[in-house]
Structure formats: C-alpha cells, structure tokens
Amino acid sequence: MSTAVNRPRWTRQLAGLIRKDLRLELRTKETVVAMVLFAIVTLTIMQFGFGTRDDDLTRFTGGLMWVTLAFTAVLGVGRSYVAEREQRVLDGILVSPVPRVVLLAAKAIAIVIYMAITELVVIPVVGIFFVKGPYWDSIGWIALVALIANVCIALSGTLFSGLALFTRARDLILPVLFLPALVPVIIAGAGATHAVVGGPHDMSDYRGYCLFLVGYAILFLLVCIATYDAVFDD
Amino acid sequence: MPSSTTDHASRRVIGARAALIWGVIATVLVTVASVGVFLVAPEDADQGVIQRIFYFHVAIALVSLVAFAVACVAGILFLRTRNLRWDDVSVTAVRIGILFSVLVIITGSIWAKASWGTWWVWADPRLVTYLIVVLIYAAYFVLRSSVDDDRRLRFSATYAIVGFVSVPLSFYSVRVAQSFVHPVVFTSGGANMPNSMLIWFLISLAAMLALFIALLEVELVGRRTERALRALTLRLESS
Structure with a gap:
C-alpha cells in the first residue's frame, strides 16, 4: 500500500476555501445582508448627527462614507470566523494540511467580496443622500479607491479577527484592536474621495492617497505572512 | 551549596547589577540634560522659553519609537525561540513605550x-498619529489580558509586531500629509538647528535613551524576581 499523500495544490485549496465561505454565505445570507443594512442605518444616523435636514453635507461625503464603511467592516470581519468556530469547522481546517497563508488568503478574499457587495449599495446611496452637485462622474474613481482599501481592510481584518477569535469577549476586543489600525485607511479613503467629490478634482492628491493605501496593503501582507502561523499555532 | 554562592548566582540570573548601573547612568544624564536645557542652551529667538520643551518632547518621541522597535524585535525573537525572556522584554518595552508616547x-x-x-491641533498629523499609536498599543494590554497560557504569549508577540507596523506609518505621515503646522526640525538634509542647540538635544536624547534602558532593566529585574520566587515557592511546597 502506498503511503504517499496526494496533497491538493494550493490553488485548489484556496478555491475550495473561498467556495466554502461563499456557499455558506449564500445559504445563510447572514453577513452581507446585515452589513448592507447596518451601513444604510449608519448613513441615516449620520445625516441627523451632523446637521439638520437642509444642511449641505457634500464636503463631508468622504468622511461619512469611510467612517460608515470602517464600522461596517468591523461587523463583517467579526463574523468571518464565527460560523467556522461554532460548527468546529475551524478545527478541521487547522488539522488539514492547508498552509496557514492559504487560509489567510481565502479569508481575505471573502472579506474583499463582502465589502465590495456592501459598497455596491453604499457608494450610490452616499451620492443620493449627501451630495448636492456632480457625483456620478466620479463614481469610478471612488470605486477604485474602495477596491484598494478593501484589500487593506481584508488583510488587517483577517489578522485581527484571528487574534480576537480566541479571546474572551471577542466582540468587544475586535473593534479595539481593529479600528485604530484602520485609521490610516479611513484617512486615505476619505482624502481620496474628497479629492474627486466636492473638491477641485485634485488627481495628484488622489494618486498619493491610493499609493499610500497600496503601501499599507503591502506592509500588512508581509506582516500577515510572517505572523499568521503564530496565530493558528494550536 | 553555600548560601553566599547561591545569593551571588541568583543576583546574576536576576541581573540587578545591570539595572543599578543603568539607573546611575540615567540619573546623571537626566540631571546634566535638565541643567543644560534650562540654563545653558540658547533661547529660541521666535518662541522664547517654551521652545526648550522641544529638547525633551522630540527626544521622548524618538525613544518611544525605539521602545516599540525593541518590543517588535523581542516579539520576533519570542516567536522563533519561545524563550520567556523575550516575552518579558517585549511586554516591558511596550509598557514603557506607551508611557513615553503619552x-x-x-x-x-x-x-x-x-x-x-x-x-x-488636529491638522498636525504627528500629534494625531501619536494618539493613534497610543490607542494601538493600549489594545495590546486588552488583548493580553483576555487570552491565557501559551496563546497569551504568542498573541502578544504577534501584536507587538503588528503594532510596530503603525510606527513607520505614523512617522511617514508627517512627510506625506504635508503638515504646515508642526515645525519639521529634522529633514533629509540634516538637523535644522544651530550646533549649540544640537549638542543639548543629543544629550537629552542620550538621557531619555538611558532612562528607557534603566526602566526596562528595573522592570525585568522585577519580573525575573517574581518568577524566581514562584519557582522557589513551588519547590518548597513540593518538598
């Protein structure tokens, strides 16, 4: 009898893990629906928190959008490992010969997809709710910066949710760990949005913020690769 | 084994002598720096006496970055060796780093x-980013206190490394975010101040660095003593 183990290639492992996450979400629809609803409720609260019904909040659009997306990300990232832990799927994955970095990549890609779906609703709603003036011409630029920011959110979020998963009071710990690390993403996302909406369309500023986000993503990618083994070293 | 030999060996393991030496060095340097900054260094023509706070403000800021770097390196060494000594260094460096950042x-x-x-001044990215750095490292202790045993050590080391990623972001933001509020004293071209000020700044920096090392050594002595005491109690209870 042969003792050789036919280990699937990492690409198949990655595809399998992403498929598992997406199928779980398609069946339950718990995370994405909650994220979208939460974002819309938050945007509604923002209108009344920042001004009366007649105030023009165009110049605060970037901030309103990115604060909402950051809080929504905390919600989504917080849910990312919960189903697996509750059903003990995580134990199965951890004892299987799947490299930890593949687990990281699968989770990060799933979070990018959840965030992108949420932004498909949030970005137009922000334009309808808050912007008095040209907005729809810039929506492509906003989508681009949102895509880059999603990678940043997913990489740091995957790492922090892995840490928070094994703590007592994990729902409380995650925002405390995750939100301070998200501040540079909020600053850059809001800055890039301001550069194209309600401002003078300063594309050099926009490029600078996007490059900053790319740098953030690369830095966190390296940290995740270096430390993810230690997080799940059980 | 004779008791004097045991005492000597214990002291060597605990490292009390190094703490004492660094304590003396830090005291001397802090005294010299304080006298020099307040009595000898020339007064700034624009800002007057308040500019003298710069010597300590910037020195403490730089040393806090050193503290977080030490915590990060100790975290990496802990994950590689699983030696408790590096966990002690990492947690102590974070604690002192937070104190200095505040x-x-x-x-x-x-x-x-x-x-x-x-x-x-919210427009000043350095002040704001230091606030964020304090929040990031304050979360280190929240995380540390909410996990147990082996995970506590691993997660603390991991977070010390992750937290240090925020430090270059903080430092870089001063240059990138185009602050016009905070005076940029050190540029890529060198220090933007006369030599009579630079010398006292360097002495203040050395004083703060020595203070950091002294605090680190004292805290480590405390931790090692506690661990030695716990081991001794266990031995006495089992005998």
Missing part, C-alpha cells in the same frame, strides 16, 4: 498651547 502627547499639547494657542 508624555509626547502631553509635552506636545503644552507646546501647542504656548505656540498656537490651543491644546490640540
């Missing part, structure tokens, strides 16, 4: 009030 914010606020008439 001092940066307090001295920065005092300087801001005197120079710009307000305690807090």
Whole structure:
C-alpha cells in the first residue's frame, strides 16, 4: 500500500476555501445582508448627527462614507470566523494540511467580496443622500479607491479577527484592536474621495492617497505572512 | 551549596547589577540634560522659553519609537525561540513605550498651547498619529489580558509586531500629509538647528535613551524576581 499523500495544490485549496465561505454565505445570507443594512442605518444616523435636514453635507461625503464603511467592516470581519468556530469547522481546517497563508488568503478574499457587495449599495446611496452637485462622474474613481482599501481592510481584518477569535469577549476586543489600525485607511479613503467629490478634482492628491493605501496593503501582507502561523499555532 | 554562592548566582540570573548601573547612568544624564536645557542652551529667538520643551518632547518621541522597535524585535525573537525572556522584554518595552508616547502627547499639547494657542491641533498629523499609536498599543494590554497560557504569549508577540507596523506609518505621515503646522526640525538634509542647540538635544536624547534602558532593566529585574520566587515557592511546597 502506498503511503504517499496526494496533497491538493494550493490553488485548489484556496478555491475550495473561498467556495466554502461563499456557499455558506449564500445559504445563510447572514453577513452581507446585515452589513448592507447596518451601513444604510449608519448613513441615516449620520445625516441627523451632523446637521439638520437642509444642511449641505457634500464636503463631508468622504468622511461619512469611510467612517460608515470602517464600522461596517468591523461587523463583517467579526463574523468571518464565527460560523467556522461554532460548527468546529475551524478545527478541521487547522488539522488539514492547508498552509496557514492559504487560509489567510481565502479569508481575505471573502472579506474583499463582502465589502465590495456592501459598497455596491453604499457608494450610490452616499451620492443620493449627501451630495448636492456632480457625483456620478466620479463614481469610478471612488470605486477604485474602495477596491484598494478593501484589500487593506481584508488583510488587517483577517489578522485581527484571528487574534480576537480566541479571546474572551471577542466582540468587544475586535473593534479595539481593529479600528485604530484602520485609521490610516479611513484617512486615505476619505482624502481620496474628497479629492474627486466636492473638491477641485485634485488627481495628484488622489494618486498619493491610493499609493499610500497600496503601501499599507503591502506592509500588512508581509506582516500577515510572517505572523499568521503564530496565530493558528494550536 | 553555600548560601553566599547561591545569593551571588541568583543576583546574576536576576541581573540587578545591570539595572543599578543603568539607573546611575540615567540619573546623571537626566540631571546634566535638565541643567543644560534650562540654563545653558540658547533661547529660541521666535518662541522664547517654551521652545526648550522641544529638547525633551522630540527626544521622548524618538525613544518611544525605539521602545516599540525593541518590543517588535523581542516579539520576533519570542516567536522563533519561545524563550520567556523575550516575552518579558517585549511586554516591558511596550509598557514603557506607551508611557513615553503619552508624555509626547502631553509635552506636545503644552507646546501647542504656548505656540498656537490651543491644546490640540488636529491638522498636525504627528500629534494625531501619536494618539493613534497610543490607542494601538493600549489594545495590546486588552488583548493580553483576555487570552491565557501559551496563546497569551504568542498573541502578544504577534501584536507587538503588528503594532510596530503603525510606527513607520505614523512617522511617514508627517512627510506625506504635508503638515504646515508642526515645525519639521529634522529633514533629509540634516538637523535644522544651530550646533549649540544640537549638542543639548543629543544629550537629552542620550538621557531619555538611558532612562528607557534603566526602566526596562528595573522592570525585568522585577519580573525575573517574581518568577524566581514562584519557582522557589513551588519547590518548597513540593518538598
């Protein structure tokens, strides 16, 4: 009898893990629906928190959008490992010969997809709710910066949710760990949005913020690769 | 084994002598720096006496970055060796780093009030980013206290590394975010101040660095003593 183990290639492992996450979400629809609803409720609260019904909040659009997306990300990232832990799927994955970095990549890609779906609703709603003036011409630029920011959110979020998963009071710990690390993403996302909406369309500023986000993503990618083994070293 | 030999060996393991030596060095340097900064260094023509806070403000800021770097390196060494000594160094360095960062914010606020008439300037990315750095490292202790055993050590080391990623982001933001509020004293071209000020700044920096090492050594002695005491109690209970 042969003792050789036919280990699937990492690409198949990655595809399998992403498929598992997406199928779980398609069946339950718990995370994405909650994220979208939460974002819309938050945007509604923002209108009344920042001004009366007649105030023009165009110049605060970037901030309103990115604060909402950051809080929504905390919600989504917080849910990312919960189903697996509750059903003990995580134990199965951890004892299987799947490299930890593949687990990281699968989770990060799933979070990018959840965030992108949420932004498909949030970005137009922000334009309808808050912007008095040209907005729809810039929506492509906003989508681009949102895509880059999603990678940043997913990489740091995957790492922090892995840490928070094994703590007592994990729902409380995650925002405390995750939100301070998200501040540079909020600053850059809001800055890039301001550069194209309600401002003078300063594309050099926009490029600078996007490059900053790319740098953030690369830095966190390296940290995740270096430390993810230690997080799940059980 | 004779008791004097045991005492000598214990002291060597605990490292009390190094703490004492660094304590003396730090005391001397802090005294020299304080006298020099307040009595000898020339007064700034624009800002007057309040500019003297710069010598400590910037020195403490730089040393806090060193503390977080030490915590990060100790975290990496812990994950590689699983030696408890590196966990002690990492957690102690984070604790002192937070203390120094809070001092940066307090001295920065005092300087801001005197120079710009307000305690807090949101337009200044360095002050704001130091606040974020404090929040990031404060979460280190929240995380550390909410996990147990082996995970506590691993997660603390991991977070010390992750937290240090925020430090270059903080430092870089001063240059990238185009602050026109905070005076940029050190540029890529070198120090933007006369030699009579630079010498006292360097002495203040050395004093703060020595203070950091002394605090680190004292805290490590405390931790090693506690561990030795616990081991001794266990041995006595089992015999």
